[in-house]
Amino acid sequence: MRRSPALAVTLTALLALTGCGSAAVSLPEISLPQAPPAATQAPAPAAASCNPKASLRPPDELPEPGKMPAGSYMRTIQDKGQLVVGTGQDTLLFSSRNPLTGAVEGFDVDLARLVAQAIFGDPDKIDIRVLGYADRVTAPQQGRVDLVAGTMTATCARWTQADFSSVYYQAAKRVLVSTNSGAQSLAGLAGAKVCAAQGSTSLQTIAAYKMPSVTALPLEAVARPTFGECLVALQRNEVAAISGDDAVLAGLAAQDPYTKVIGPRLSEEPYAIALSKKHPEFTRFVNAVLAKARADGTWQRTWTRWLGDLGPAPQPPAAEYKD
Structure with a gap:
């Protein structure tokens, strides 16, 4: 009824x-798609085509937290003391406001915290800005946020307005x-x-x-x-x-x-973190953070924390790069 x-x-x-x-909350029995097993990184697409999953290749190593390279956007973030994160507050499990603490939390927010950890050595150095769905693509380019992590699908149309990280979740x-x-x-x-x-x-x-x-x-x-x-x-x-x-x-x-x-x-809806096209070095840095999370089990632990009631953590989506 x-x-x-x-x-x-x-x-x-x-x-x-x-x-x-x-x-x-207790989740209903809904099967989310299992991401394909990690595979060899994809070759760059042809110039006339668009592969929305392909991002900028990360460096082999991350700089030490608190020692971001001079002149980089990561140094700009370090100097201002917080990573400004755009996300939603109504997507339960991914980014929603906890009614008891008032904090916005979830799978997406934890991934943003990994970026803060890599820059500052402290995952709590984040400033969350709640964005509407229509503002997510433009906010990084306008300088309103440093990145957007909020169930956002990387598409060819959106790539014309923002850069995207490698895919971190396949919906x-x-x-x-x-x-x-x-x-x-x-x-x-x-x-x-x-x-x-x-x-x-x-x-x-x-x-x-x-x-x-x-x-x-x-x-x-x-x-x-x-x-x-x-x-x-x-x-x-x-x-x-x-x-x-x-x-x-x-x-x-x-x-x-x-x-x-x-x-x-x-x-298919490949989720990726949106970033400004003005700072490609920051996109590469974020991709290095995500690569580390895939390799050391952090991605799987984050899945288990927020999405464990949906089943065992699958393999994370394989990274694809275009350069």
Whole structure:
């Protein structure tokens, strides 16, 4: 049965208060895709093509914390005393606000802390700035943040506005509906309203989706500022479904037992850290931090801490470089 209006209101109030909850919840049984085993680094793509997963090759060694090279952007960060991190606050497990401590925490935030550790020798030297989905690409280039770590898909279009690290998480786009929905995929939602966060690739997926039957009504894309607000819209029956990355949908389903994830993988969503194109040395530095995390087991430990209820840690996505 559909939740009562009282439950919807309660969940709405909770979402408004907590930024969609904390990581201390029991997760539903949702299988996220296992990243492919680490492999030989990919060769550079042809000049006329774009491989959004291919980033700048890191140096062989990282400088010692607190001793960043003069003239580098890492030295600029060191001198100002904090790493400014852009992220969200409503993506449970990846970057959400803990209602007890007020801190924004999750898988993405811990990866940003690794960068702070490498620069300062202290993972707590970070200043978190909450960004809307539509601001994530432009914020590093504008100098508002040093990097963005927040379930962000690296795409060829986004590469024209920002640099990206190597891929640190391989997600896939799927659909969230109420448990009483009979739909098994987007194809079963003909003419329905489907929500996604403004500025997300999920919104583009809804708008571009072609129904398998030419007589079926197209989907109606509905934008909300955050996926948390999409969940509220679903609870109020204002939309029939939410389209998003399975990692994001797992966090939403963990908050509302009256929802379920359906359908096949609609697209691959490689998550990467966004950085300014003005500082390629910083992109290489971040890639070196991620390479170290893959090699020494930190990536797997971070997975276990935040995503362990989804299953054993897979192999991290293999790094691909274009130079």
